[in-house]
Amino acid sequence: MRKTALNTALWTTLVVSLGVSLGACSGGHEEVKAPERVEEAAEIARANAPEAEDMEFAETEPMVVATADTADTAVAEDADMTASAATEEGGGDSEDLAVNVGAELYNSQCMACHATGLLNAPKYGDAAAWAPRIEKGVATLTDHSANGFNQMPAQAYNGVTEDQIKAAVEYMIAAAS
Numbered sequence: 001m002r003k004t005a006l007n008t009a010l011w012t013t014l015v016v017s018l019g020v021s022l023g024a025c026s027g028g029h030e031e032v033k034a035p036e037r038v039e040e041a042a043e044i045a046r047a048n049a050p051e052a053e054d055m056e057f058a059e060t061e062p063m064v065v066a067t068a069d070t071a072d073t074a075v076a077e078d079a080d081m082t083a084s085a086a087t088e089e090g091g092g093d094s095e096d097l098a099v100n101v102g103a104e105l106y107n108s109q110c111m112a113c114h115a116t117g118l119l120n121a122p123k124y125g126d127a128a129a130w131a132p133r134i135e136k137g138v139a140t141l142t143d144h145s146a147n148g149f150n151q152m153p154a155q156a157y158n159g160v161t162e163d164q165i166k167a168a169v170e171y172m173i174a175a176a177s
């Protein structure tokens with residue numbers, strides 16, 4: 001008899017405690033939704049934002065935009081077309097071709113970070129930021145660019161070759177030298 005009374009008391013206590021806990025969590029509280037406070041958050045962010053910087057960017061060639069159907073091979077085809085055009089126009093030297101391929105890849109992939117310094121990328125043309133990297137050599141920089149390094153994601157994808165990446169690395173090094 002004692003055992004049954006004890007069990008009943010324990011189960012009753014458990015059920016009552018559970019009911020009180022659930023009631024406390026769900027009742028009497030006003031639900032706060034973030035969308036209602038977006039404007040307020042935006043005003044606070046604008047008030048605390050740093051002053052905009054005056055930034056100068058080097059002139060670059062316009063970017064060629066590929067359609068979704070050709071996105072996988074657009075950069076590789078552009079490089080091939082540049083090579084063909086150089087050959088047809090009298091065989092432009094390989095240095096000019098490398099600059100064109102490098103500039104095209106810079107405009108299509110590299111500029112997103114290197115024009116602004118996003119993810120601690122050395123800015124295009126910033127000799128001081130590029131100097132320690134240039135000391136590592138073109139081969140190391142090409143490998144880091146192709147396969148990724150620190151915060152830089154791998155760039156050898158969607159048909160982009162290591163030769164094209166090397167051309168882009170040399171293009172950026174030339175601007176910083």
